[in-house]
Amino acid sequence: MRTAVVTGASSGIGAATAQALSRSGFHTVLVARRADRLEQVAGKIRADGGRAAAVTLDVTDRAAVTAFAAGLDGCDVLVNNAGGAFGTEHVADADPDDWSSMFQVNVVGALHMTQALLPALTASGDGTVVVLSSTASFTVYEGGGGYSAAKHGAHVLAGTLRLELSGKPVRVVEIAPGMVHTEEFSLNRYRGDADKAAAVYAGVDAPLTAEDVAETIAWAVSRPPHVNIDLLVVRPLAQAAQHKVHRTG
Incomplete structure (x- = not known):
């Protein structure tokens, strides 16, 4: 059975991706910092007849990542999903620590995981690295400088x-989602302010779900070995561009 490692797998897109890859026949190794949430997701996969292991890991901790990689028998797919946005302040008022934290988890964490698992991915003879970026990676907007x-x-x-x-x-696959409504992304960005987090999606008919993005990842990974999905942008129909979102009411 082929093995897929998914980071940030305790909730949202990561959790949904682990489940989608399990349904595609992978043994999934779920990685994140929250042991209890990880085990809940892994338990759901096992209850559905899949194979899943839950490993508590901070991807920004290089020594821990190295030890994790050394303990794997092999790896065929790595999904670098761990990430997040912290704060919405303009550049003039932004906290440099927020910018540093975002860079550490979104970029350096993915670098740690990729470097540590690249030998196993290469040895598999058919490895795939998936990087979850965002439409924010190539379109800037006010208050989003650090995340972009x-x-x-x-x-x-x-x-x-x-x-x-x-x-x-x-293969190296980049998936760049637009507006995705998950339980934690905007809540974390607005530092726990539920009203501000909810306002992001107000009036938007059917923003993407974590499952939408997960199925996209599973599809890209399941293409024949000679087919590489270099960059796939996926948005809800209501979002024509970063600044163009149709809202009702």
Whole structure:
């Protein structure tokens, strides 16, 4: 059975991706910092007849990532999903610590995981690295400077890695979602303010769900080995662009 490692798998897109890959026949290794949430997701996968392991791990901790990789028997797919946005302040007022935190988890964490697992991915003879970026990675907006910068870093990581792995049996897939309504993303960004978090999606008919993005990832990973989905942008119908969102009412 092929093995897929999914970071940030305790909730949202990561949890849904682990479940989608399990349904596609993968043994899924779920990675995140919250042990209780991870085990809940892994338990659902097992209850559905899949194989899943839950590993508590902070992807920004290089030593821990190295130890994790050393303990794996093999890896066929790595989904670099761990990430997040912190704060909506304009550049003039932004907290540099927020920018640093976003860069660490969205970019450096993905770098740690990719470097640690690249030998196993290559040895598999048919490896795939998936990088979750965002439409924010190539479209800036007020209050989103730090997040856009971090996701642009993830976009650059994916593009550069694809060039550097040319000729090797490892695909690099970048998925760039637009507006996705998950339980925690906007809540974390607005520092727990539920009203502000809810306002992001107010009047939007059917924003993307975590499951929508997860199915997109599973589809990209399941293409024949000679087919690489370099960059796939996925938005809800209501969102024509970063600044163009149709709202009712």
